[in-house]
Amino acid sequence: MRRVFIVCYILLLSVSALHAQQLNSRYLSYIDQYKDVAIYEMQRYQIPASITLAQGLLESAAGTGSLVKMSNNHFGIKCGSSWYGPTVSHDDDAFGECFRKYSNARESYEDHSLFLRSNQRYAFLFRLSTTDYKGWAYGLKRAGYATSPTYAVNLVNLIELYQLYRFDGIVEIPEERLSERVRLQEERLGFDGINHQLYQANGLLYIVARRGDTFKSLSKELHIRKSKLIRYNDLYKDYVIQAGDIIYLDKKNKKAAPNYICHIIKPGDSMYTISQQYGIRLKNLYKMNKTRVPEDGILVVGEGLRLR
Numbered sequence: 001m002r003r004v005f006i007v008c009y010i011l012l013l014s015v016s017a018l019h020a021q022q023l024n025s026r027y028l029s030y031i032d033q034y035k036d037v038a039i040y041e042m043q044r045y046q047i048p049a050s051i052t053l054a055q056g057l058l059e060s061a062a063g064t065g066s067l068v069k070m071s072n073n074h075f076g077i078k079c080g081s082s083w084y085g086p087t088v089s090h091d092d093d094a095f096g097e098c099f100r101k102y103s104n105a106r107e108s109y110e111d112h113s114l115f116l117r118s119n120q121r122y123a124f125l126f127r128l129s130t131t132d133y134k135g136w137a138y139g140l141k142r143a144g145y146a147t148s149p150t151y152a153v154n155l156v157n158l159i160e161l162y163q164l165y166r167f168d169g170i171v172e173i174p175e176e177r178l179s180e181r182v183r184l185q186e187e188r189l190g191f192d193g194i195n196h197q198l199y200q201a202n203g204l205l206y207i208v209a210r211r212g213d214t215f216k217s218l219s220k221e222l223h224i225r226k227s228k229l230i231r232y233n234d235l236y237k238d239y240v241i242q243a244g245d246i247i248y249l250d251k252k253n254k255k256a257a258p259n260y261i262c263h264i265i266k267p268g269d270s271m272y273t274i275s276q277q278y279g280i281r282l283k284n285l286y287k288m289n290k291t292r293v294p295e296d297g298i299l300v301v302g303e304g305l306r307l308r
Helices: 002-020 025-045 049-060 066-071 105-118 120-127 133-142 151-161 175-189 215-222 226-232 271-278 282-288
Strands: 087-090 097-100 199-201 204-208 246-248 262-264 304-306
Touching (some): 025 049, 049 105, 049 133, 066 087, 246 271, 262 271, 271 282
Antiparallel strands (some): 199 204, 204 246, 262 304
C-alpha cells in the first residue's frame, strides 16, 4: 500500500514540474482537440496515439501551418502514385510539390493511419507495442518518413514534454498474442466472423463501438447476451451507445494490469472512463479510492487515483 502511494506521489511531482515549464498553449489546445481522434485511430490501427499527435503537432505546426489551412493535411503526406483524391501544390523539399487534400482533419488522421498501415516499409513498426513510442519515433525516421535528421528526437521530446504517452495505455499486448486470443474467443463463441475489430486490455477482450451500434445489435453480432454486455460495462439498459465507447466482452477485473499502478487525472476524465480505460470494475475503482474521490464526484485534474 505504501509503495503505491509513493509511486503516485512521484508521478504527481513530475506532473507539477511539467506544469511549471512554459508549455505552448497552442500545442495544448491542439492536443485537447485531436487526442480523441488519435486514440480512436490507435484502437483501429495500433499506431500509438502519442506518435500520431506528436507527428500532427510537428508536421502542422500545431494546426497553424499553411499546408493545413489549404488542405487539412496534418501530416505532410505527399500525393504519391496511389492517391486519386484532391490535391494542392505546396513548397516543401522542392518547389510546387503535390500534397493530398482532405475535407476535414479526421480524414487526414485516418489517411495517416492507412498510409502507415498499407506501406510495406513501415510494416516492421507494427511488431512494436503501442506503448513503445521511442521505438516508433526512431523507426519512422529509419523508414524515411521525414528528411530532418532530428525528426525522431523531436517526436520523443514532444511526447515527453506534453506527456502524450498517457494516451497509449489501452492496447497493451503484442499483436501476435492478441490474434491468438481472438482466435480462441471466436472458437468459444462460435463466430463465423464479426464486423468489429477485437482488442485487449487487462487480459480482457473489447471492441470500440461505432455509430449506430446498440446493445441488441452487438449482442447478436458477438453472441453475448445483452444483459451481460450491460453488466460487464457498468452500464444501464437504457444507455445509448456512443461511437468510440469501449465495450468489454468479459467481466472487468478488480484492479488494473501490473504495469498500471496509478492514473493521473486529466481534463475530461471520470471514474467511469478511467474504469473502462484500464478494464477495472467501477465499484472496485471507487473502493480503492474512497478517500480520494470528492463527494460531488468531480475529479481534480492532476490528482492521482490508485489502479491496484
